[in-house]
Amino acid sequence: MAALTPAVLPDVDAPRPARPRRVRVWRGVVLAVAALYFVVPLLASFVFTVNDPVRGFTLDAYLEIFGAEGFVPSLLLSLGLAAATIVVVLALTLPAMLAVRLSAPKLRPVMEVLCTLPLVVPPITFVAGIGTVLRWGPDHLATTPFYQTVIAIQNPAFPVVLVIAYVVLALPFVYRALDAGLGAMDVRTLVEAARNCGASWPHVLLRVIVPNLKSGLASASFLTLALVLGEYTVARLLGFQPFSVWIVTISGANAAMSVAVSIFSLLLTWLLLLVLSTAGTNRRSRS
Amino acid sequence: MTDTSSTAPARLPRTAKARSGGRRLRSPGWTAALPLLIFVGLAFGIPAVALLGGAFTSEGSFTTANLTESLQGAYLTALLGSVKLSALVAVAGAVLGTFLAQAVVTSRFRALREAVLTASGVLANFGGVPLAFAWIATLGNSGVLTRSLGLDSAGWSLYSFWGLALVYLYFSIPLMVLVVVPALDGLRPQWREAARNNGASAWQFWRYVGIPVLTPALLGGVVLLFGGAFAAYATAAAMVGTVVPLVTLQIADALTGNVLIGHENVALALSFDMIVVAGLVMAVYLPLQRRSAKWLR
Numbered sequence: 001m002a003a004l005t006p007a008v009l010p011d012v013d014a015p016r017p018a019r020p021r022r023v024r025v026w027r028g029v030v031l032a033v034a035a036l037y038f039v040v041p042l043l044a045s046f047v048f049t050v051n052d053p054v055r056g057f058t059l060d061a062y063l064e065i066f067g068a069e070g071f072v073p074s075l076l077l078s079l080g081l082a083a084a085t086i087v088v089v090l091a092l093t094l095p096a097m098l099a100v101r102l103s104a105p106k107l108r109p110v111m112e113v114l115c116t117l118p119l120v121v122p123p124i125t126f127v128a129g130i131g132t133v134l135r136w137g138p139d140h141l142a143t144t145p146f147y148q149t150v151i152a153i154q155n156p157a158f159p160v161v162l163v164i165a166y167v168v169l170a171l172p173f174v175y176r177a178l179d180a181g182l183g184a185m186d187v188r189t190l191v192e193a194a195r196n197c198g199a200s201w202p203h204v205l206l207r208v209i210v211p212n213l214k215s216g217l218a219s220a221s222f223l224t225l226a227l228v229l230g231e232y233t234v235a236r237l238l239g240f241q242p243f244s245v246w247i248v249t250i251s252g253a254n255a256a257m258s259v260a261v262s263i264f265s266l267l268l269t270w271l272l273l274l275v276l277s278t279a280g281t282n283r284r285s286r287s
Numbered sequence: 288m289t290d291t292s293s294t295a296p297a298r299l300p301r302t303a304k305a306r307s308g309g310r311r312l313r314s315p316g317w318t319a320a321l322p323l324l325i326f327v328g329l330a331f332g333i334p335a336v337a338l339l340g341g342a343f344t345s346e347g348s349f350t351t352a353n354l355t356e357s358l359q360g361a362y363l364t365a366l367l368g369s370v371k372l373s374a375l376v377a378v379a380g381a382v383l384g385t386f387l388a389q390a391v392v393t394s395r396f397r398a399l400r401e402a403v404l405t406a407s408g409v410l411a412n413f414g415g416v417p418l419a420f421a422w423i424a425t426l427g428n429s430g431v432l433t434r435s436l437g438l439d440s441a442g443w444s445l446y447s448f449w450g451l452a453l454v455y456l457y458f459s460i461p462l463m464v465l466v467v468v469p470a471l472d473g474l475r476p477q478w479r480e481a482a483r484n485n486g487a488s489a490w491q492f493w494r495y496v497g498i499p500v501l502t503p504a505l506l507g508g509v510v511l512l513f514g515g516a517f518a519a520y521a522t523a524a525a526m527v528g529t530v531v532p533l534v535t536l537q538i539a540d541a542l543t544g545n546v547l548i549g550h551e552n553v554a555l556a557l558s559f560d561m562i563v564v565a566g567l568v569m570a571v572y573l574p575l576q577r578r579s580a581k582w583l584r
Contacts, residue, residue: 164330
């Protein structure tokens with residue numbers, strides 16, 4: 001904070017004079033300070049992982065990751081949860097959004113509210129609610145068939161309850177991504193043309209809408225993937241151990257390795273998001 | 288994809304078609320939206336009802352005791368601490384993010400703009416545990432910068448209110464850049480030229496044209512940043528434990544059983560408080576967003 005505030009604030013008035021020379025100085029200062037603030041922690045954490053106080057430069061922290069206990073299962077669990085979440089959220093959202101665009105525009109405000117709610121409601125309060133339901137289950141449903149369901153969705157090998165929670169948390173992002181994608185194409189004309197030519201609804205969805213919506217679907221999927229890989233609150237408080245929770249678990253034993261895993265997971269997420277953003281621009285430039 | 292560019296000519300016949308096609312498509316339309324509505328109703332509705340029910344009951348009977356307790360003592364301190372931290376992060380992040388965005392928007396280098404926007408998209412999603420660890424490695428007690436600059440003897444501690452604010456800004460500023468760049472792009476050069484032709488100074492342009500047009504976007508950004516900082520749990524939990532009183536940490540503490548017997552529902556009451564605060568702040572955002580969308584089309 002100390003380095004950041006004074007450097008930026010004195011230039012508050014600088015953009016207002018229209019003379020280009022002063023503007024350039026102001027811009028250079030802002031960009032330099034921003035670059036410093038955003039790059040230093042990344043570089044410093046890299047130095048932290050490779051600089052052993054005793055032995056000097058070493059890459060051990062990175063090599064240890066792959067042999068660490070629990071690394072593979074927790075990463076696989078996270079990836080599995082992400083895949084399930086993506087499938088469910090797309091299967092639920094895409095038909096609903098098409099329906100709203102084509103034939104039920106009155107539902108649009110309802111959809112918007114539903115897909116904004118998860119942004120308004122902090123995830124931790126959502127977990128508090130889910131946790132209450134899950135604890136309530138065994139107490140009151142023990143004699144009904146619902147009891148087995150409550151137990152089954154909490155199976156630690158593949159906690160379905162997390163998929164349900166993640167679908168809700170991902171809704172806003174998926175909604176925005178698909179809405180932008182659908183807005184860029186003439187859905188009604190395409191659908192009516194296909195229907196007039198005798199295509200069935202599944203055919204329209206898979207052969208007409210999906211190919212035209214590739215970049216929107218890709219960005220929705222990547223955002224969901226990034227969300228699930230990084231999600232900590234829900235998983236931790238419901239007592240499961242996907243990748244993000246595992247990082248914290250091991251951090252007590254080996255500080256350098258936990259920072260190394262953090263960098264590793266960051267690079268993974270960034271790679272995904274970069275792929276997503278370049279895929280988006282390629283698509284745009286081609287069309 | 289070829290037809291996407293030609294929206295203007297396609298728009299006219301479309302409205303005519305909409306009427307004839309709409310009736311025929313109605314029944315499949317409703318049914319296709321049903322699964323999502325039912326899913327959200329169950330997955331979101333049941334926990335919400337459970338939360339409300341729990342917040343207002345104690346040992347089976349209706350009471351506001353939980354709510355009263357959640358607004359007293361350590362719980363109140365935590366709630367206020369969260370609000371203070373989020374407000375600070377929101378305002379500071381909005382101001383700094385706007386300057387960064389303006390620097391990028393007025394730049395002539397397209398590559399710089401693309402690079403900053405891509406980086407912002409990535410960094411705005413950089414929350415949670417990895418963020419906390421990166422900062423601990425940088426400025427924590429045995430962090431690289433702390434050791435090499437001797438900050439610990441100067442009284443620096445990352446595990447404090449200001450440390451958390453510094454870390455939260457790391458994902459808040461990029462988010463603000465993403466929010467405000469479209470708005471800054473929407474400030475048409477013609478407006479500026481018109482103002483200058485009429486003899487307005489640069490200050491007058493910003494005072495009477497620029498800032499009023501940007502206000503909804505700026506306030507919307509503040510609200511988003513507030514919401515993000517208010518709801519953040521993972522970063523704080525991995526960084527400060529319970530050193531800094533925050534409402535999310537208190538809720539987690541109470542949920543994991545660290546609470547007196549018979550007071551389990553205080554966590555739910557605290558959650559309810561949080562939703563009320565977040566809801567009030569968001570209620571400001573939606574009308575503002577609609578207003579700014581009108582100008583920045």
